Amino acid sequence: MDVHKAIETRRALRSLAPAEIDGDLVRDLASHARLAPSCFNNQPWRFVFVSDPARLEAMKPVFNSGNQWCHAASLMIAVFSRKEDDCVIKERAYHRFDTGMAVAFLILRATEMGLVAHPIAGYSPAKTREVLGIPDDCDVITVILVGRQAAEPDPTLSPEKLEAExxxxxxxxLEQFAFRDRYGG
Ligand SMILES: Cc1cc2nc3c(=O)[nH]c(=O)nc-3n(C[C@H](O)[C@H](O)[C@H](O)COP(=O)(O)O)c2cc1C
Incomplete structure (x- = not known):
């Protein structure tokens, strides 16, 4: 799959069926995130890959009530970074930006492998830290839910989310966000 196809194919789907998760898959995803660019090559991104059934169960209280579909994920990836681990240039802190790029690489690779990889904001960072032992000074930026696309829609989805499937x-x-030669907002 080329980059164009991966970008076009990727969807934040919510109806998840089980996927086989092993060490090779986790290493593969992490290896692709690893090649993302970062300010001064600081590589501030950190990931906890959760696939052990008991640990997946322990993660369930982390998700907001509207995100019950997350419970069906075979792999949950907590993504975090520390401001101190990347460039801070006056008011510009780059750790979230650089971590976001690494996440994009990981998601596109997962897409190429035929997986759904869906990042969310609807979770509790404090509970995620507690369940996974992530230090308090780390920003938990997202949790990525990974599985296969299910044949049947998840019954917990709202009508709007059902339509998005x-x-x-x-x-x-394009005219609203992409400008040529001068900002034209
Ligand atoms: C930072 C971020 C947070 C998101 N949070 C949630 C979430 O909490 N729950 C959810 O169901 N989808 C969430 N999404 C998915 C978006 O709703 C989805 O990407 C968007 O509607 C576009 O759909 P598409 O990715 O399938 O093209 C999130 C996506 C991003 C990038």
Whole structure:
């Protein structure tokens, strides 16, 4: 799969069926995240890959009530970084930006492997830290839910999220966010 195809194929699907998760898969995903660019090559991203059934169960209270579909994931990836581990140039702290790029690489690789890899914001960072032993000074930026696309829709989904399973949510027209030669907002 080329980059264009992976970008086009990737979807934040929510109806998840089990996927086989082993050490090779985890290493593969981490290896692709590893090659992302970062400020001064600081590589601030950190990941905890959770696939042990008991640990997946322990993660369930972490998710907001609207995100019950997350419970069906075969792999949950907690993503975090520390401001101190990357460039801070006056008001610009780059750890979240650099970690986001690593996450994008990981998600595209998962897509190429035929997996759904869905990042979310609807979780408790404090509970995630507690369950996974992540230090308090780390920003828990997202949790990525990984599985296979299920044949049947998840019954907990709202009508809006159900529709998004088959139709990609609308994007802004290019003219609203991409400008040539001068900002034209
Ligand atoms: C930072 C971030 C947070 C998100 N949080 C949630 C979430 O809490 N629950 C959820 O169901 N989807 C969540 N999503 C998925 C988005 O709703 C989804 O990416 C968007 O609607 C576009 O759909 P698409 O990715 O399938 O093209 C999140 C995505 C991102 C990047």
């Amino acid at each position: 088959t139709r990609r949510p609308e994007r802004l027209p």
